[in-house]
Amino acid sequence: MSHVWEKANDVQQFSGRHIGPSDSDVQAMLQELGYASLDELTRTALPKAIQDTALLDLPAALQEHEALAELKRIMSQNKLNRSYIGLGYYDTVTPSVVLRNIIENPAWYTQYTPYQAEIAQGRMEALINFQTMVSDLTGLPFSNASLLDEGTAAAEAMSMSRDLAAEGLGDVYYIAQNCLPQTIEVVRTRALALGLKVSVVDPQKVNFGSEAFGLLLQYPAADGRVEDYRNLIAQAKNKGLIVTLATDLLALCVLAAPGELGADIAVGSSQRFGVPLGYGGPHAGFFATKDEFKRRMPGRIIGVSKDANGQNGFRLSLQTREQHIRRDKATSNICTAQVLLAIMASMYAVYHGPKGLKRIAERTHALTRVLGTGLKKLGYALKSENYFDTLAVKLDQAQADGLMRAALAKNVNLGRLDDSVLIALDEKADAQQVSELLSIFAEGKPVPVLKDLAAAAGEAIPAALVRTSAYLQHPIFNSYQSESEMMRYIRKLESRDLSLTRSMIPLGSCTMKLNAASELLPITWPEVNGLHPFVPVDQAKGYKQLFEQLENYLAVCTGFDAISLQPNSGAQGEYAGLLVINKFHESQGQGHRKVCLIPSSAHGTNPASAVMAGMQVIVVKCDNDGNIDLADLKTKAVEHKNDLAALMITYPSTHGVFEEEIVQICNIIHENGGQVYMDGANLNAQIGLCRPGKYGPDVCHLNLHKTFCIPHGGGGPGVGPIGVKKHLAPFLPNHPLVKMGGDKGVGPIAAAPWGSASILPISWMYIRMMGPDGLKKATQVAILNANYMAKRLDSSFPVVYRAKNGLVAHECIVDLKEVKKTADVSVDDIAKRLIDYGYHAPTVSWPVPNTMMIEPTESESKAELDRFCETMISIRNEIREVEQGKAPKDNNVLKHAPHTAAVLTGGWDRPYSREQAAFPKAWVKENKFWPYVGRVDNAYGDRNLVCTCPDISSYS
Numbered sequence: 022m023s024h025v026w027e028k029a030n031d032v033q034q035f036s037g038r039h040i041g042p043s044d045s046d047v048q049a050m051l052q053e054l055g056y057a058s059l060d061e062l063t064r065t066a067l068p069k070a071i072q073d074t075a076l077l078d079l080p081a082a083l084q085e086h087e088a089l090a091e092l093k094r095i096m097s098q099n100k101l102n103r104s105y106i107g108l109g110y111y112d113t114v115t116p117s118v119v120l121r122n123i124i125e126n127p128a129w130y131t132q133y134t135p136y137q138a139e140i141a142q143g144r145m146e147a148l149i150n151f152q153t154m155v156s157d158l159t160g161l162p163f164s165n166a167s168l169l170d171e172g173t174a175a176a177e178a179m180s181m182s183r184d185l186a187a188e189g190l191g192d193v194y195y196i197a198q199n200c201l202p203q204t205i206e207v208v209r210t211r212a213l214a215l216g217l218k219v220s221v222v223d224p225q226k227v228n229f230g231s232e233a234f235g236l237l238l239q240y241p242a243a244d245g246r247v248e249d250y251r252n253l254i255a256q257a258k259n260k261g262l263i264v265t266l267a268t269d270l271l272a273l274c275v276l277a278a279p280g281e282l283g284a285d286i287a288v289g290s291s292q293r294f295g296v297p298l299g300y301g302g303p304h305a306g307f308f309a310t311k312d313e314f315k316r317r318m319p320g321r322i323i324g325v326s327k328d329a330n331g332q333n334g335f336r337l338s339l340q341t342r343e344q345h346i347r348r349d350k351a352t353s354n355i356c357t358a359q360v361l362l363a364i365m366a367s368m369y370a371v372y373h374g375p376k377g378l379k380r381i382a383e384r385t386h387a388l389t390r391v392l393g394t395g396l397k398k399l400g401y402a403l404k405s406e407n408y409f410d411t412l413a414v415k416l417d418q419a420q421a422d423g424l425m426r427a428a429l430a431k432n433v434n435l436g437r438l439d440d441s442v443l444i445a446l447d448e449k450a451d452a453q454q455v456s457e458l459l460s461i462f463a464e465g466k467p468v469p470v471l472k473d474l475a476a477a478a479g480e481a482i483p484a485a486l487v488r489t490s491a492y493l494q495h496p497i498f499n500s501y502q503s504e505s506e507m508m509r510y511i512r513k514l515e516s517r518d519l520s521l522t523r524s525m526i527p528l529g530s531c532t533m534k535l536n537a538a539s540e541l542l543p544i545t546w547p548e549v550n551g552l553h554p555f556v557p558v559d560q561a562k563g564y565k566q567l568f569e570q571l572e573n574y575l576a577v578c579t580g581f582d583a584i585s586l587q588p589n590s591g592a593q594g595e596y597a598g599l600l601v602i603n604k605f606h607e608s609q610g611q612g613h614r615k616v617c618l619i620p621s622s623a624h625g626t627n628p629a630s631a632v633m634a635g636m637q638v639i640v641v642k643c644d645n646d647g648n649i650d651l652a653d654l655k656t657k658a659v660e661h662k663n664d665l666a667a668l669m670i671t672y673p674s675t676h677g678v679f680e681e682e683i684v685q686i687c688n689i690i691h692e693n694g695g696q697v698y699m700d701g702a703n704l705n706a707q708i709g710l711c712r713p714g715k716y717g718p719d720v721c722h723l724n725l726h727k728t729f730c731i732p733h734g735g736g737g738p739g740v741g742p743i744g745v746k747k748h749l750a751p752f753l754p755n756h757p758l759v760k761m762g763g764d765k766g767v768g769p770i771a772a773a774p775w776g777s778a779s780i781l782p783i784s785w786m787y788i789r790m791m792g793p794d795g796l797k798k799a800t801q802v803a804i805l806n807a808n809y810m811a812k813r814l815d816s817s818f819p820v821v822y823r824a825k826n827g828l829v830a831h832e833c834i835v836d837l838k839e840v841k842k843t844a845d846v847s848v849d850d851i852a853k854r855l856i857d858y859g860y861h862a863p864t865v866s867w868p869v870p871n872t873m874m875i876e877p878t879e880s881e882s883k884a885e886l887d888r889f890c891e892t893m894i895s896i897r898n899e900i901r902e903v904e905q906g907k908a909p910k911d912n913n914v915l916k917h918a919p920h921t922a923a924v925l926t927g928g929w930d931r932p933y934s935r936e937q938a939a940f941p942k943a944w945v946k947e948n949k950f951w952p953y954v955g956r957v958d959n960a961y962g963d964r965n966l967v968c969t970c971p972d973i974s975s976y977s
């Protein structure tokens with residue numbers, strides 16, 4: 022009997038799919054390392070003082086279909102009303118060809134940030150299309166790709182304005198009162214931290230003196246008003262202010278461009294270009310500016326350069342402005358941005374082309390004019406006669422409440438701003454909906470006939486603001502309007518990129534683990550991605566439950582007392598966590614504490630975020646083993662004990678080692694009045710084994726796009742929630758429009774209350790499908806895989822850092838300095854040669870120059886680890902040929918890597934064979950990745966900055 026019962030309960034656990042090595046592989050690898058069990062391995066690897074013995078208090082694992090059903094049940098509690106709320110978020114139609122071939126396609130969503138240019142030409146073409154689109158529509162020549170949302174883009178504009186404004190101006194930033202309310206507050210949070218002042222003004226009444234350095238206007242404004250800002254902008258600029266227009270890409274298809282009005286900077290969100298509402302995100306923010314400011318622009322910029330064969334090749338430009346290099350002097354802390362969403366928005370523009378976009382804009386505008394005419398006919402007063410897609414109806418309180426209620430009764434959400442009710446139309450609006458809206462406002466009176474209204478409708482865009490300049494004239498935006506062509510264009514770009522669908526991406530610190538299909542399925546459910554972020558909260562009961570459960574799971578995993586899901590990247594988590602620390606110190610009468618200790622090995626976002634939080638960075642040394650120099654830490658903590666705000670520490674360290682002294686380190690900081698911020702990017706080495714909330718840190722961010730399975734999307738989206746101890750909970754980020762967060766919160770750090778809400782189901786699914794034992798085993802296998810690779814590679818490329826017990830954590834750094842001396846082979850040569858073998862290079866030269874940091878994650882099978890190790894060993898043998906003089910130092914298979922098909926089929930006078938170049942191992946033939954370009958010249962691209970689609974004639 023019991024035998025039957027066992028069989029009846031014998032299900033396939035998801036953890037067995039998520040974790041790469043089989044049980045017998047695990048045993049073989051343990052044996053190789055000399056350990057009897059996973060428990061014995063990880064008991065040895067982690068310091069005794071921090072280890073947990075109990076399993077995490079999480080619900081038992083569900084099977085994939087069970088978890089999907091459970092999530093469906095939860096999210097079905099969301100109510101999908103028709104929303105006309107506007108305020109920066111609009112419903113949109115995601116073209117099915119983009120939905121199916123990009124957002125549902127792991128070849129696009131599992132890509133990494135395009136640091137290795139030669140395997141990232143597809144997504145960089147899509148991103149340069151994004152930049153071209155933004156640049157054309159805003160009328161400003163330089164655009165980035167991309168920022169986290171509209172609010173943070175405006176905050177970046179404020180920071181940049183401060184740096185660029187004329188000398189002698191004061192520290193006030195003017196924001197027009199009809200900017201989006203959440204934008205005003207996100208900018209205010211940022212300003213406060215930097216010691217700047219925000220003044221919310223009626224721009225028509227401002228006298229530009231010398232007190233302000235910049236001005237932010239919204240065009241069209243939050244209440245829909247379209248105003249000619251030319252004079253205002255000229256006046257402000259006359260006084261040396263930098264002027265930013267927050268704007269809307271669809272409106273710009275029919276409105277004069279910000280650049281044409283004289284703006285210095287344009288920012289906004291590209292959401293309504295085919296990216297679902299998603300209860301607030303993720304969406305790509307944009308930022309465009311003038312030629313003279315381009316080198317100060319925050320965020321990632323794709324540029325055009327040349328490859329080794331003279332062909333055009335895309336690459337990341339101007340990286341020297343970024344945190345990885347400039348650290349506390351960087352232009353911003355932007356690391357993970359919203360690449361996948363920028364790609365979606367760009368594809369929407371490629372698919373529709375300028376004519377299609379104009380049609381959507383004109384149609385939306387025409388429907389709005391019909392509606393506006395109807396409302397007036399019904400006796401309502403509009404706040405402005407000039408608008409694009411949003412009407413503000415002036416009403417008294419009682420009238421407004423009544424109409425909102427009447428609308429709700431018909432499952433319609435209207436917007437509310439100050440003394441008016443907002444109606445914002447979008448791409449999905451139609452005549453029937455306009456009729457329905459009019460019937461709500463008619464309150465029982467006859468509804469006017471739409472055709473009559475259309476005939477009577479006057480102009481709603483002043484003649485001076487009608488767009489006359491062309492946009493999106495490049496062939497890219499005029500060639501793919503049939504679905505076949507579009508599908509093939511997307512597929513063509515996809516084939517130029519290497520993603521997890523092809524081979525492991527062993528990026529140290531980035532945890533490129535499996536993004537399981539079941540985890541990703543829910544993000545395109547309408548009950549997940551169809552909600553406007555500002556709907557009444559009782560329409561988002563499903564989300565509420567999802568947040569509560571996920572916050573609880575993350576609190577259990579990390580040992581913290583409260584979680585904020587608002588930060589939409591790890592770096593935003595850092596910024597949020599440091600603001601929370603600031604506010605805590607203020608609450609203790611210790612607001613002067615502003616010194617932030619950061620080890621020299623820290624990720625570049627740490628110092629950049631500390632500066633954004635208004636802190637002063639003091640660097641702590643590391644010793645020869647890569648550990649924090651305890652003596653230096655103590656000296657500096659004591660020296661600054663009166664002003665010490667925080668220590669930022671990564672654990673296990675960025676050198677891939679569990680430092681024994683972590684508890685002692687936290688004690689030193691606490692004894693000197695500081696708080697401990699833990700950078701949780703390496704949490705994949707800890708879940709189920711130890712909990713940062715229990716061994717010292719006060720606050721920690723988690724990268725859900727690393728440890729908790731949200732895909733990297735080629736450089737975003739991401740979610741960087743923070744966990745805090747009880748004493749910090751009251752200060753967690755809150756929001757001006759939705760009640761959430763701490764009751765003494767630091768203000769919003771992102772535009773949407775729960776940041777990138779619609780991708781949180783991915784992490785929820787992961788935790789529910791793994792269960793407490795699955796999560797623990799994943800961590801153990803991540804550590805096993807890293808140690809197995811460290812052992813296999815050590816004789817070819819020595820492992821740089823290990824703990825005293827001889828083990829690494831979940832990643833390892835291998836030394837490539839030696840081969841530079843013996844064979845003049847650089848880290849770059851090896852990174853590019855890996856492409857010929859079909860691999861993405863590990864993290865290159867960070868945190869230690871001339872090394873590679875390898876993080877296999879638990880998801881990679883032993884067979885894949887072996888294949889990668891054999892590749893590295895094979896490359897070592899190729900280097901040996903150079904060392905032994907069998908291959909010339911300046912003309913060998915490494916120096917010329919990667920090899921394109923064009924090079925291999927052209928004239929050949931190299932001292933190695935074509936076979937050796939393209940198929941160095943038999944198995945490469947079976948699954949060959951052909952790089953589309955040869956090695957891209959980085960310096961050339963920075964000297965000759967081109968950041969929009971290159972002329973067709975420049976393609977060779």
Ligand SMILES: *Cc1c(COP(=O)(O)O)cnc(C)c1O
Binds near residue numbers: 531627702703724
């Ligand atoms: C990835 C990472 C970050 C930044 O996270 P983003 O989500 O890219 O902003 C910070 N610190 C470390 C150690 C990281 O690996």
